[in-house]
Amino acid sequence: MASKEAGKLEWRISVDNGTTERLVPKSGLIEKIFLWLKGLVLKVMVDPIAKFMRKAWRIGADDPAKVVHCLKVGLALSLVSIFYYMRPLYDGVGGNAMWAIMTVVVVFESNVGATFCKCVNRVVATILAGSLGIGVHWVATQSGKAEIFVIGCSVFLFAFAATYSRFVPSFKARFDYGAMIFILTFSLVSVGGYRVDKLIDLAQQRVSTIAIGTSICIIITVFFCPIWAGSQLHRLVQRNLDKLADSLDGCVAEYFKKKDASTNENEDEETDVKLQGFKCVLNSKGTEESMANLARWEPAHGSFNFRHPWKLYVKIGAAMRRCAYCLENLSICINYEAEAPEHVKKHFGEACMKLSSASSKILRELADMMKNTRKSSKMDFLVFDMNSAVQELQETLKSVPIKTNKPEEEEEEVPSEEDNNKGEDSEEDMTMSMSLHDILPVATLVALLIENAARIQTTVEAVDELANLADFEQDSKKKTGENSNTKQQPPISS
């Protein structure tokens, strides 16, 4: 082999070091390039695509509603295509079936509210802008030589006004798409009228094709496995309430049980996921607001009326987020460098656990209220429990005395710790001295828990408002019986 390839010394060296089975030296330039290309394709194309497919698969497995939506889009497009396939239908819309397909593609959204919103916007804006465009076209044709000038100015002005209105938040939330369609239709009709002869016929055909497209979208979105923005929002808030409760329980338990942390790893991971639940609440503001906006477009469905107070979900979300801010800062206590002495933890542990358990019970009850859309008969008791837990914790706080300098003497003349230790130990043997520094994390935890309780109460008020305005059912007696059982043996969360 070496003699055959005398000119290629490098290859001989490579063969001598490797095994004889290696075929690399045999391959010519073309084969090398092929292998290199194959590697490149694998690296640049196949691997990312495989990764993408795995990701896509997981998304579908996590939320089958998304797969359903894709099937519905395919179905809607196949349906609307019939206007091309059948000659009478195609001729019926004057060869403008294109607009029906376009409408379906652009308007079909993953939930009913968004689809309705876009349908209404598209139809109303098209009709409005179409009439206005025909009017401007008529004026322009009457004005003789100034025709182009009249059209140009009106397009500029209306485009300016419609674009500007898209910056007004209250308008944008509902009519953003409509404003765009308005500009589009107005330009097409008024400018297009300059070249098209039968403008009114054309406008009529477009409106009718758009109407066909929107009807198909609405029928498919409402009657085939409908995905309601309202229900999604309702479930989101309910899930977030549960997550908050889990996080709260988890964080407080984590803090007070730091020492015996020799559990297995799987459990740890699960706990971690639960601890991080509040982060979902922190990040769901945008979703909640857009969902609430879309839900307003939806007709009555499930237990939601047409005039269901969707805006209150935003309010509940805001109240929950304020709780989540408290939980976020609980991590300060967990990660604090100086750990509080074990007996201090013990001293506060019980009261803190009681408060956190009372608080999370309220959150779970709120989630339950949302889930069953019924008023809670035991909420008052739970809130009372939480408030007594707060008071108990405050009493516990009051039982920890602190010495500080009197105001008069406060010239940086702080008594050293040793001195105090001595003095106290000799005075009372059952107490021991430590600095505020040592118990800072516990104190912070306590303050955050107390504040969190207040914020949970705001959340309760918001959910109560929703329950009243949305006419949630009264809690049945059977449930009340269950509740009293639960009350006798409160599950201590850990």
Next chain:
Amino acid sequence: MASKEAGKLEWRISVDNGTTERLVPKSGLIEKIFLWLKGLVLKVMVDPIAKFMRKAWRIGADDPAKVVHCLKVGLALSLVSIFYYMRPLYDGVGGNAMWAIMTVVVVFESNVGATFCKCVNRVVATILAGSLGIGVHWVATQSGKAEIFVIGCSVFLFAFAATYSRFVPSFKARFDYGAMIFILTFSLVSVGGYRVDKLIDLAQQRVSTIAIGTSICIIITVFFCPIWAGSQLHRLVQRNLDKLADSLDGCVAEYFKKKDASTNENEDEETDVKLQGFKCVLNSKGTEESMANLARWEPAHGSFNFRHPWKLYVKIGAAMRRCAYCLENLSICINYEAEAPEHVKKHFGEACMKLSSASSKILRELADMMKNTRKSSKMDFLVFDMNSAVQELQETLKSVPIKTNKPEEEEEEVPSEEDNNKGEDSEEDMTMSMSLHDILPVATLVALLIENAARIQTTVEAVDELANLADFEQDSKKKTGENSNTKQQPPISS
């Protein structure tokens, strides 16, 4: 008057009680309806419109860039209309000028990045889907009777796949619009090919009109007062850093200066706005992420290269948000029911103010770094200052001794406060006793400030990373001179 309207007793009574100038009794039914209608129109139409106009005016006055964008939309539409007005141009695109107008309306966004993103998406998706559609059309025509079946299935499958890909977050962030255009074009070409004869001519004309539309958009968006998503993001982060600094200073000052709060109202309002600054940071996650996504599409501009690390802004934003969570919870201390005794506040006041001032100085320096896109020569000193302030505060904490029960004795047998008071007072006259409950807000404030310092350090690291990757300028010597002056006389924020 009374005798004239004998039949209308009600009116007479009304006249007797009112002044004689009142003309209401004179008006007949029609006039009453007219007045009622006028009132209704005023209430339903004019008032909301006036309110809307005022709101719109304020939006334009606050951010003239929005007005500029609207003018640019008007200009782009006027320009693209020329393809209708001039016969040779209109014939040149085979009467398909409509697609150019449509492209301008749909693609023109308020910043360069978004416009680029949509342009690229539209052109690439149109070409891809167009070729694929022509291919499918060819296969369908070859398959004889199965033509409709082949077309229908391929539309269903591609619509399904493209819609599904829009759910993959990493794909959606960049190619959401492209996926929609892909479905649209593919359906129009493959289904439309069933009725249209010169399919390839049509496709070519559409591509060329879309190219014309996108070119006009890109030229106008880049060369007429360009609004860069990147610059907007950069300024947003910079402004947020300043707001955080203001909030931090404000909250701490507010807490320690609660007593002499008899300033005038205007000042109070201004302070309130400053205090609430952190809320902007809390709510800017979505904006930052979408801006960072759009900025990646923008060519080099100002001090930003094409490969500017925009992703780091999201990281910086996240770090800032963690600071904002701390600030949000500072409000707990400010609103705490039991106020800490004045001398305790005094004891901690100085150290807290020092730390908060050191922290906010860092935030302001970071904002300055962003503003001037230069590295900071004094950041190391500032961080050192902050860390010493933290240590000082911790020393102050350590100087506050606390007595608690020893672990052995902890059977709910807490020594009452009175006992402790007595003992201590007799022991040492310069100290006085209080409970943990009294100093809880101060302790929480201290814990939050210390945590906030740690989080600010993370922010510093993130901004430093940006400064290194984006090759910020080195700080000039002149600036260093200024800095050392500032260091000698640190402005105490209040």
